[in-house]
Amino acid sequence: MTLNFSNKFLNQVAVFPDKQILRMLIDGKYIHLTYKDIFEGACRYEHALLKAGINSGEVVILILPHGLDLIFAYFGVILNGSIPSIMPFLTEKLIAEKYRKDLKSLIETSKPSALITFPDFKDEIKHLKSYNSSLGAVIISNEIGLNHELDGEILKHTGLLQLDDEIALLQHSSGTTGLQKGVALSHKAIFNHLESYQAALKINNDDVIVSWLPLYHDMGLIAGFILPLLYGIPLVLMSPFDWVKAPYKLMQAVSKYKGTLCWLPNFAYNFCAKKIRDRDLANVDLSSLRAVTNCSEPMRFSSHEMFIKRFKPFGLKEDALATSYAMAENVFAVTQAGIDSPITYDEVDLKSLQENKTANPVKNGNRSVVMVSAGRPISDVEVKIVDTSGDFLDERKIGEIVIRSNCMLNGYYNRDDITRKSFIDGWFKTGDFGYIADQEIYISGRKKDLIIIGGKNIYPKDLETIAMGVEGVHPGRVVAFGVYNEYKGTEDVVIIAEIEVEFLNNKEQIIENIRKKITRESAITVRTILIVGKKWLIKTSSGKIARALNKNKYIKEINSNV
Amino acid sequence: MERIEESIMKKREIISTLQSRIAEDILNLPEKIITPDEPLISSGLIDSFSLVDLSILIEDIFKVIIDDTELNSDVFDTLDQLAILIFSRYK
Numbered sequence: 001m002t003l004n005f006s007n008k009f010l011n012q013v014a015v016f017p018d019k020q021i022l023r024m025l026i027d028g029k030y031i032h033l034t035y036k037d038i039f040e041g042a043c044r045y046e047h048a049l050l051k052a053g054i055n056s057g058e059v060v061i062l063i064l065p066h067g068l069d070l071i072f073a074y075f076g077v078i079l080n081g082s083i084p085s086i087m088p089f090l091t092e093k094l095i096a097e098k099y100r101k102d103l104k105s106l107i108e109t110s111k112p113s114a115l116i117t118f119p120d121f122k123d124e125i126k127h128l129k130s131y132n133s134s135l136g137a138v139i140i141s142n143e144i145g146l147n148h149e150l151d152g153e154i155l156k157h158t159g160l161l162q163l164d165d166e167i168a169l170l171q172h173s174s175g176t177t178g179l180q181k182g183v184a185l186s187h188k189a190i191f192n193h194l195e196s197y198q199a200a201l202k203i204n205n206d207d208v209i210v211s212w213l214p215l216y217h218d219m220g221l222i223a224g225f226i227l228p229l230l231y232g233i234p235l236v237l238m239s240p241f242d243w244v245k246a247p248y249k250l251m252q253a254v255s256k257y258k259g260t261l262c263w264l265p266n267f268a269y270n271f272c273a274k275k276i277r278d279r280d281l282a283n284v285d286l287s288s289l290r291a292v293t294n295c296s297e298p299m300r301f302s303s304h305e306m307f308i309k310r311f312k313p314f315g316l317k318e319d320a321l322a323t324s325y326a327m328a329e330n331v332f333a334v335t336q337a338g339i340d341s342p343i344t345y346d347e348v349d350l351k352s353l354q355e356n357k358t359a360n361p362v363k364n365g366n367r368s369v370v371m372v373s374a375g376r377p378i379s380d381v382e383v384k385i386v387d388t389s390g391d392f393l394d395e396r397k398i399g400e401i402v403i404r405s406n407c408m409l410n411g412y413y414n415r416d417d418i419t420r421k422s423f424i425d426g427w428f429k430t431g432d433f434g435y436i437a438d439q440e441i442y443i444s445g446r447k448k449d450l451i452i453i454g455g456k457n458i459y460p461k462d463l464e465t466i467a468m469g470v471e472g473v474h475p476g477r478v479v480a481f482g483v484y485n486e487y488k489g490t491e492d493v494v495i496i497a498e499i500e501v502e503f504l505n506n507k508e509q510i511i512e513n514i515r516k517k518i519t520r521e522s523a524i525t526v527r528t529i530l531i532v533g534k535k536w537l538i539k540t541s542s543g544k545i546a547r548a549l550n551k552n553k554y555i556k557e558i559n560s561n562v
Numbered sequence: 563m564e565r566i567e568e569s570i571m572k573k574r575e576i577i578s579t580l581q582s583r584i585a586e587d588i589l590n591l592p593e594k595i596i597t598p599d600e601p602l603i604s605s606g607l608i609d610s611f612s613l614v615d616l617s618i619l620i621e622d623i624f625k626v627i628i629d630d631t632e633l634n635s636d637v638f639d640t641l642d643q644l645a646i647l648i649f650s651r652y653k
Contacts, residue, residue, distance in 0.1 A: 028631070244610045246630035275614045454611065488611075519606035527590055 004187040005078045005168050006159030008230045013039040021229060023257060025238035025249065026067060033068075038075060038229070041068065045076020046155050048144040049114065052137035056081025056158045058113035059170060059413075061106070063089045063121060066239035069141040070215060073116045074225075078168075081158035085110065085170035085182060086216040089121065098521040100127055106179040107135055109414050110170065114139060164188040170413050171218055171328045177459035182413035183218075183328040192380060193331035193407035194227055200336040200378040201261065201291065203233065208288075210236045210259035212243035212250055219296050219455065222332035223263045247272050248280035251314070258288040263324075265296045265455025269303035270489030273310040287315035291322040291339060296455040298443065299323050299372040301345055303489040318342075325374035325401075325441055329409045329428060334383060335441045337375025344373040344440055357398040359435045359442065373440040381405040383441055385434065390424050393435075398444055401434045402427035449547045451482035454490050458482075458524060460547060466521045467495055470513045472503030477537055481551040483528075483559070494528045494554060498537055507531045530558065569649070576624070576645040583619055584641075588612050598642040603635040620644075626651045 012021075017036040024031050054060060060077045062084060064070040070086070077084035087106065107128070114137040117125065125138050162168070168190055170182040209228045213220030220240075228235035236257045243250055250272065253259060264272075294304070304321050312318070322338025337343045348359040350367040362368035377383045384392050385399040393399045404427050411419035422429055431448040434441055451458040463480040467473055477498035482491030495518070499510055511529045518526050538549045577598050585594045588608060602608045608616060613633040620628055626648050638644045 241610070242630075245613050245633045247614065271611070275618065277618070516605065519609075523606065525606055525609035525612075 002162075002164045002187075003191050004159065004162040004164060004166075005190075005230070006081070006157055006162065008191075009075060009078065010039075010157065010160070012230070012232055016232060019232065021232065021234060022071070023234070023236045024068065024071070025236075025242060025253070030236075031068070033071075038071060041072030042075035042079055043155055044144055045073045045116070045139075046079040046157070047076075048116075048139050049076060049080040049082060049137075050155065052114060052139060054080060054082055054114045054137060056162065057083065057166065059083045059085060059110050060114045060116060061110070061112045062086045063115065063117040064141060065089060065118060066214065066237075066241065069118065073141070074215075075229075077116075079155070079157045079159045081160075081162050082113070083167050083170055083184075085112070085172060086221070087172065087179075088214070088216050089117075096124065096127075100124070102179050103128060106172065106182075109180050110182050111414065113137065116141065118142070162187060164191070165410075167410055167413075169221075171221060172216070173328070173457045177462055178457060181415060181418060184410040184413040185328075185331055186410050189407040189409065190222075190226065190331050192405075193222075193333070194231065196378045196380050196407070197227070197333050197336070198231065200333070200339065202339055203231070206258075207260045208234045208236065208257055209261045210250065210253050210257065211263065212238045212240055213263065214240045217296070217455065218326065218328035218332050219263050219265070223293075246280075248276040248284075251276065251281060251284050251286060251311070254286055254289055255284040260288055260290045261293070262289065262291075263293045263295055265490070266294055266299050266303050267297065267454045267488055267490035269294065269300075269307040270487070273303075273306040276310075281314055285315045286311055287317065289316060289320045292316075292320050293322040293324050293336070293338070294372075295324040295326050295333075297452040297490060298484075299374070300489055301370040301372055302486065304343075304372070306489075323372060323374050325432075325443055327430060329422075329430075330381065330403060330405055331407045331409075333378055334381055334403055334405075335375040335377050337373050337440065343375070344438075346371040346373060346437060346442060353398070353444070359396045359398060359437065359444070371442045371444070373442055374434075375441065376439050377403075377441070380407070383436065384427065385436055386424075386427075396435050396437050398433055398435045400447055401430045401432045401441070401443070403430060404428065449481070451480070451491055451493060453482070453493065453524065458493070458522070462522060463493065463495065463518060463524070463526075464545075466518050467497055467514045470497075470510060470517055472499050472506060472510045473514070474498040474500055474534075477545070479537055479545045479547055479550045481547050481554075483551070483555070492528060493524060493526045494530070494551075495526055496530045496532055496537065496550060496554065498534055499531055501534070528559075530554075572652075573645050573649055576648050577641050579623060580641050580644060583623065584608070584616070587619060588615050596641060598645075599640050601635070601639045602641070602644075603633075603639050620648060624648050624652070 013035045018034050020032045021035055022033040060082045062073050074084050116139045118141045164187045167184045168187040172179050172182050211224030213224045215221050215225050236253050319342050323343050324333045325335045326333045347362050347368045347370050349362045350369050352358050352360045382404045384402050386402050387399045433445040434443040449460050460480040464478045467478045468475050480495050483494050485492045514529050538546050540546045581596050586592045617628045638647050
């Protein structure tokens, strides 16, 4: 039998209808849901899609708050055989105009047949419809029937007919650039991945996954949603908006439900260690945790130390620390460490790392840096390191990480051009730099000019374009990059802009305007904005602003504490 | 009448403390002057990652507890509104 999302899910519903699979924190209370509850909720959405004439294989975009409707709608789309794609929703900080523009570009690339959203978003839809003729049906969460048998229609669960190489879901990263690159994953790729990943994690009957991660991100979607719900691992879910204001809720949830597995981006180790009061940890017991996996942004030894120091008194075991290197293009994990044995930390010579692109173990008290291992590749995933001409490199040599697996993306949706460019001789070019030592993978940097804040990918180009829209800023003379912030455990955005001579007296105002514009158009808070004189920024021979060179110049000349 | 004067003084004090501590400790922009009616949350000046810092800061300075469910712009968005909230909870 062909394995697809629908038959896997419906099988769980049939065999374990009353199993409490999901506990979701909503308005301060946990709501318990069984497979039957989720199925019934999903059927309401399947019915709404059917009524709207949405066919299998068509893309359906979900813009819903982190709540029950998002869960029901997701599985409703799956049962209908359509392709779900979750989008972050408009927050009060973002200006509607910018969000519309992003959505417009997403719609133009993904060509969705339907959009499922919530009542507050209804007005937005009118705008969208006015300039997106391709957008078909709009389904509002509170307007669909309460019961799927309302019209006496029998649901067909067309999703059961999906072939395993057909697309199961789309996944986008945020921002203008990210939205134009939807990762299309087939049923087969996802099941292959989940089989390999469960083996790597040694999933057993006592496991309980606890997650606060957003579902539009691969870590939240795959590890914190699809894996547990399709394979019957109890899931405790809370909204990222709740967690960020009350990080202790994660610890209390682990304690209450005996959570064993949790995934966190690196900054969250710092965030939890520093922003939870003792009184919120009274009676909290974290001893059930067997793997807290650091994933989706550069992993730091100091973040792990901080986390253990803070939570060891509450039962957290040191060997619960785990790591993973993951990407949506491989469904999720490429590697995993910290399950059978503790994570390896590799102390390497800093000079040799920077100058010879070789990660040699440190000797004779030379300056060093502790590299955190991401572990070994999970089964059916191969990892190699290549040089600029695509030749494989030896152990401990730094180069681009390329991967080959049985769970690769089908392609970037409707973007064959980008898909083609991403592969070399059948290997997917990750754009990350790293090395291999004793079969373990270490990530040392990135080829792409990407800023990662709290696990979220930010394209510098998007920020530069926004800043260039500020009056007085010299068009084409802005650079944005990320600089690591030790305290936060993640990167801070730095923006450097050259301004027109006649605006030199308005520096402060321009800084303020850039800050405001970026917050409103990208929901990112920029702390450091520098206004520099003409010709400060370094350009490449082709006239483009060289981000890496300017970052080095900034670190050398302005912020040598980094 | 005196009471009101006193309250106004107190509120001014709270605002001025918040002005400097938020600029220094949370925004990391010590030179920034936050005006009492400037939106803090809805404008994104204090981002979501810093809201919990704000509640910790307020608790440390004023011994007033702001619940995490209150950390949104519907409850307070400006220093003025925040000062009134803190003042109302002073023991």
